[in-house]
Structure formats: structure tokens, C-alpha cells
Amino acid sequence: MSSPTQSMLTADKDWWRGAVIYQIYPRSYQDSNGDGIGDLKGITARLHHIAELGADAIWISPFFASPMKDFGYDVSNYVDVDPMFGSLTDFDGLIAEAHRLGIRVMIDLVMSHSSDQHPWFVESRSSRVNPKSDWYVWSDPKPDGAPPNNWLSIFGGSAWQWDPTRMQYYMHNFLTSQPDMNLHNPEVQDALLAATRFWLERGVDGFRLDTINFYFHDKQLRDNPALAPERRNASTAPAVNPYNFQEHLYDKNRPENIAFLKRFRALLDEYPAIAAVGEVGDSQRGLEIVGEYTSGNDKMQMCYAFEFLAPEPLTPDVVKQTQINFAAAAPEGWACWAFSNHDVVRHISRWGAEVLDRDTYAKMMSALLLTQRGSVCIYQGEELGLTEAEIAFEDLQDPYGIQFWPEFKGRDGCRTPMVWDNHAAQAGFSTAAKTWLPIPVEHVLRSVNTQVGKEETVLEHYRRFLSFRRKHPAFAKGDIEFHAAGETQLAYTRSFGNETLLCLFNMSPEASTMALPAGEWVALEGHGFTSEMNGNHVELPAWGAYFARHV
Known part of the structure; x- marks a missing residue:
């Protein structure tokens, strides 16, 4: 299934190299039906904003069927749209309009884990002998009833959850409602690749692969060693999370992943010009793993690590050393850089909290990002110079923030709704009396309509600089x-x-x-x-x- 303009878009198999990708968090981009939550029709209606900005592609965070315990990163059906976001017909319309505007569409694939409400897991947990009993990571307890090893969840506590039906533990790197799939099982790989093909047939141009280095675990379930305090880094998990106290040798980063990524790439290569970018979440070995996953021409086209998403200040030396270290770790590879996304504090606040002239700072930071070697992701609202929103505890939605409040406030502050019109209700995002997250007044003052056409604004700077960038191929490639x-x-x-x-x-x-x-x-x-x-x-x-x- 493809749009009439797709043939024009697929002419360049190398389109991803140096592409500017605009990330959309669908709950917060545009609400079309007045329920206070963004949806696919809303995205379609606002695609002209991205086209006018000058981005080459969009990356849409998950919109699949989900109980939304982790807001779509807990998938209960890989081949359908959650009714909250619309329908497959709505998605087809989005693809067609994006391609008409010359925008490629990448979607988020979450393949390391599913929701515990996915039919695969429901069957897997029903007994130890059913056809899908080995589709997830199950283990007997230690003789004293304790979990099989010391692995920890990024969201806090043990990475193992007891299931009374099977009288076994199942593994979860994230929420207990997000059981990890057992990709050592070829049937699981086949099922995930079939879901990938489903979206390729619907006309997507690529994928962002969530937590790509979490796909495989150590079959022997060996304990992770402790990590010396001086080696701990809070870029993968907040500093208050003991997840940082371990060296994650056995619960992720496993060498078996290479063969699966080759299978995945072979599937992509059956189609004219598809690209994938992998998220590598590891504080110690991030760039090394990126190098492994992007080497040759048979795995990922590009990956990104967390160097530019870290809380530490961005200095000239950090920029220089990150690029030098990437070139050393991945001489054949290609990076995809971002300063902000849906999981971290917006960079204008993260690095520029003490800056008095935030607009000038935002413009300089955008030019810095857009002239790095590699592809670039821009997170929605970044082009408006939005800062991190302050969310009251009673308004929190993110389970991560609720778990570690107040030392870590979670990810809601970067996920608040997009602001379009300072004269409209809910800044033009929704007609609902209440949106799923509140919209800060300071964001409303920076709405698209307040900046468009005004040369000095951050929005017009992004438009201008992206146009400037397109005129000089050296910036992209x-x-x-x-x-x-x-x-x-x-x-x-x-x-x-x-x-x-x-x-x-x-x-x-x-x-x-x-x-x-x-x-x-x-x-x-x-x-x-x-x-x-x-x-x-x-x-x-x-x-x-x-x-x-x-x-």
C-alpha cells in the first residue's frame, strides 16, 4: 500500500544519511476529536507545519493498541492502531498526506517487550506447556524463593516478577506490565518480523527501534557485576536509581543480537528505500554498541546513544570528544543525534537553566545540532524554544516519575501538549476542557502563531537554518x-x-x-x-x- 507520491520519495536509498527527522509524541501533538489526547488525524492536520519547517521525515512514537501503562511502549497488538489514536484508515491517510508533502514516515517499534495484556503473553503465562510458553523470559526461583538473579528494572526494583499461575518469575526490564520477549526463540523473531512487514506494506519509510540493545538476555541468567561508583553514569537511568550500580553485561547488550539485526535488515532491504535507527541505552558501552550495530551494510543504517541526551552540561569538549569517540567506535557507522526527546528533560532547561537569553541560546544550540556529522532528530516543540514544564505531583501520568518522585520527576515535563495558537482554548491543541497533561502558561506564550513570520523568533530561525542547511550538502553528508x-x-x-x-x-x-x-x-x-x-x-x-x- 503506498501513496501516489511515494515513488518520488523512494528514489534515494541514501535519504536517511544526514536527514532531519521530526519526532512526534502522538498523545501531545494535536487532538482532532476533543478528548484531550492527540491522535493520528491530528498529526495529519498539522503535517504542513513540519513541511514548512523543512524536516525530511517524521518519527511517530507508538500508536499501537496498548493498555497505556507506559503510554504505548507496552504494545498489546503490533498490527493495529489503538482506538485512542484512531484507526488503520487514519494511519493510511497520514501516510498519503505526508508523502504528498514530501515527508517520509518512520514509526516506533517496541520489540524487546510487550504488554502483559498481549495475547502472546496471556497464552505464555497460562501454563508451562502451551505453544507460546517459551515466548517470554521465564525462570524458576532460587531454592529460597528469591528471583533467579540480581538483574534490576530501569523503572525500579527487581527485573523479575512472580507469576502464581506458572509458579515462575518472568523478566521485565521496565514495568512489571512489560514482560520481556524471548528472542532466543526463532518463532518470536518470526512474529516480530511479520509485524514489521505489515507496516512496510502500509507504506512506512522506516523505523525507530526502541531499546534495541535489550532484545536478548544471557541464557545462563548470570548475575551482573557491581559497577564502581566512579563509573556510574545517570544518562540511562536517573542518579537515584540503583540500576546505575550494575554493569549490565548479561541482561542486555548480548552478542546474539547481531544475527537478529541482520535478519531485520534483510527484511528492510526487500523494499525500495527503508531505513532504521536504533536507540542504544547504555551508559558505559553506548558508542561501542552503536559501532557494532551499524558496521558493514547489513544491520542498522544508524543508531543513537545517549551522549547528547545526558544531564551533564554540553561543552565544546563534550561535542568534540563525542564525535571523535564515535568515529573510533564506529568507523563504518552513521550516528543520529538528538538533544531532546520524549524521555529526557528538554535541553533548553537541562543545559540552559542559568542562561538569561534563552532564545539566543536555543538558536545557537539548534545550529550546533544541525551541523553535526550524522542525522538529526528534532523533538516537537524544540523549534519553539520550549522549556521543561513543571508538573504538579497530582497531575503526573508517568509511572517512572511517580515511582521516584520528588528526586526524579519523570518524563511528563517534556511530554506536555504542543502549543499552536495562544488565542485558542488549550493553545489550539484540543477543544477538551482538560488535556491529558496540563499546558503551561509559559508554553502558550510561545505558540506557533506568536512566532510564525517574525524573523527574530526561534521558530523562524529553525525554518531559516534548515533551509540554509539544505543548500550545503556538506552539512548533511x-x-x-x-x-x-x-x-x-x-x-x-x-x-x-x-x-x-x-x-x-x-x-x-x-x-x-x-x-x-x-x-x-x-x-x-x-x-x-x-x-x-x-x-x-x-x-x-x-x-x-x-x-x-x-x-
Whole structure:
């Protein structure tokens, strides 16, 4: 099933390399039926915003049938739309309109675990001898009744839940209502690949694979070793979560995953131009695993790790070392970078809490992201300069936040509804008296209608810079080379074909002077940043940037 314009879109098998992908959290993008929750028809109605922004593709977080214990990341039917979001017909309409606008569609696949209400798990837990008894990860208890090992859940507590029917434990890396599937079983792999084919036949252009390094577990169920305090990192789980106290050698990151990813890629390659990006959640080995999963041309086209989603401040050295480390770990691979998504504090708040001029900071950060080597994900609302929302405990929906409140407030603060019109009820998101998460007043003041057409706004900057980026292929597909600069300065060139582009960033709240590298450079225009030349030096304002072409 495909739209009339799909043939135009599929002409470039390499479309994903350097693509700008706009992430949509469907509960919060646009409500079309007045129930306070976004849906597929709402997304379709707002696709023109993404087309005008200049993104190449959208990634839609899960909209499959689900009891919504983890808001769609607990799937109860892989081949149907949850009624909350609409129908398969609505999805077909979304695909057709996106392709008409020249936008590719990627969808979120959650294959490491399902909902405990999925018929597969209902059957699996019914006995130890049914046809699907081995479709999930089951284990007998230790002689004293304790769980089989020390594995922990990201959402808190043991990764094992007792089931009285089977008198066994089942594994869950996330909520107890999200049992892990046993991908060691070829039948499970076949079923997941069949679900993947279902969506390929409906015309999707690619997938984002959730928790891609969690697909397999150690068959021997060996204990994870302790992790030394100095090696603990809070990018995979919040610092208050003891999940960070273990080195996760056996509950994820297993070598058996390579063979499955090759099967997955072989399926994608049956279709004209499909791409997949994998989420690698690991604080210690993230880039190493990305390298493994993107090596050669037979697994993932691209992956992203958590380096740019971490809570630690983004400094010039972090940017430089992340790119250098990626190139070393994945010399054949391709990255997909994001500063914000539906799981982390919005980066304007995460890194810029003390910044006085948030708009200028947001513009500089967007230009930095959009000139990195790799593909790019923009999270909805990022283009408006939205900050993290403060959500009262009584309004929380996220089980993760409820579990660890108040030390960790969960993910609701980055999931509040999109703001379209400051004159409309619920900022144009919904006609409902109450939306599933409240809409902050400070977000309403940054609605799309308040920014569109005004050159100085963050939204118009994103539109302008994406247009500027499209005119220079080196930004999308070029190599990257870093140059010497000051402690709060970042300098690198992007080279592709006969084009070499210089990118200078002043990542500080004070004006700064930066020297041009050797050679002759001609300043580029059309990006919206201003600067002054002083011989072979550039005077940059606070949070400023400069771009030039080598001649």
C-alpha cells in the first residue's frame, strides 16, 4: 500500500544519511476529536507545519493498541492502531498526506517487550506447556524463593516478577506490565518480523527501534557485576536509581543480537528505500554498541546513544570528544543525534537553566545540532524554544516519575501538549476542557502563531537554518574535522566533495573572538547569525555562530 507520491520519495536509498527527522509524541501533538489526547488525524492536520519547517521525515512514537501503562511502549497488538489514536484508515491517510508533502514516515517499534495484556503473553503465562510458553523470559526461583538473579528494572526494583499461575518469575526490564520477549526463540523473531512487514506494506519509510540493545538476555541468567561508583553514569537511568550500580553485561547488550539485526535488515532491504535507527541505552558501552550495530551494510543504517541526551552540561569538549569517540567506535557507522526527546528533560532547561537569553541560546544550540556529522532528530516543540514544564505531583501520568518522585520527576515535563495558537482554548491543541497533561502558561506564550513570520523568533530561525542547511550538502553528508579553539569555543569544518564549510560557535554568555583557520574563507549568508570580521578573526556575540566556505 503506498501513496501516489511515494515513488518520488523512494528514489534515494541514501535519504536517511544526514536527514532531519521530526519526532512526534502522538498523545501531545494535536487532538482532532476533543478528548484531550492527540491522535493520528491530528498529526495529519498539522503535517504542513513540519513541511514548512523543512524536516525530511517524521518519527511517530507508538500508536499501537496498548493498555497505556507506559503510554504505548507496552504494545498489546503490533498490527493495529489503538482506538485512542484512531484507526488503520487514519494511519493510511497520514501516510498519503505526508508523502504528498514530501515527508517520509518512520514509526516506533517496541520489540524487546510487550504488554502483559498481549495475547502472546496471556497464552505464555497460562501454563508451562502451551505453544507460546517459551515466548517470554521465564525462570524458576532460587531454592529460597528469591528471583533467579540480581538483574534490576530501569523503572525500579527487581527485573523479575512472580507469576502464581506458572509458579515462575518472568523478566521485565521496565514495568512489571512489560514482560520481556524471548528472542532466543526463532518463532518470536518470526512474529516480530511479520509485524514489521505489515507496516512496510502500509507504506512506512522506516523505523525507530526502541531499546534495541535489550532484545536478548544471557541464557545462563548470570548475575551482573557491581559497577564502581566512579563509573556510574545517570544518562540511562536517573542518579537515584540503583540500576546505575550494575554493569549490565548479561541482561542486555548480548552478542546474539547481531544475527537478529541482520535478519531485520534483510527484511528492510526487500523494499525500495527503508531505513532504521536504533536507540542504544547504555551508559558505559553506548558508542561501542552503536559501532557494532551499524558496521558493514547489513544491520542498522544508524543508531543513537545517549551522549547528547545526558544531564551533564554540553561543552565544546563534550561535542568534540563525542564525535571523535564515535568515529573510533564506529568507523563504518552513521550516528543520529538528538538533544531532546520524549524521555529526557528538554535541553533548553537541562543545559540552559542559568542562561538569561534563552532564545539566543536555543538558536545557537539548534545550529550546533544541525551541523553535526550524522542525522538529526528534532523533538516537537524544540523549534519553539520550549522549556521543561513543571508538573504538579497530582497531575503526573508517568509511572517512572511517580515511582521516584520528588528526586526524579519523570518524563511528563517534556511530554506536555504542543502549543499552536495562544488565542485558542488549550493553545489550539484540543477543544477538551482538560488535556491529558496540563499546558503551561509559559508554553502558550510561545505558540506557533506568536512566532510564525517574525524573523527574530526561534521558530523562524529553525525554518531559516534548515533551509540554509539544505543548500550545503556538506552539512548533511560531509566529514567533520575539529580545529583548535578556546575553552568555551567550538571550531570544526564539514567537507563533502569540493565543498568545505567552517563552523564556529561561541558557547558562552560573553562576546568572544575566534581565529579563522589557515586558508581563504568566504562568509556564508542565510543562516541568521551576525558577526564582525577583524582581519582573520571573527567577533562573535554571546551564544553566537559563524559559517564560511573555503575558497
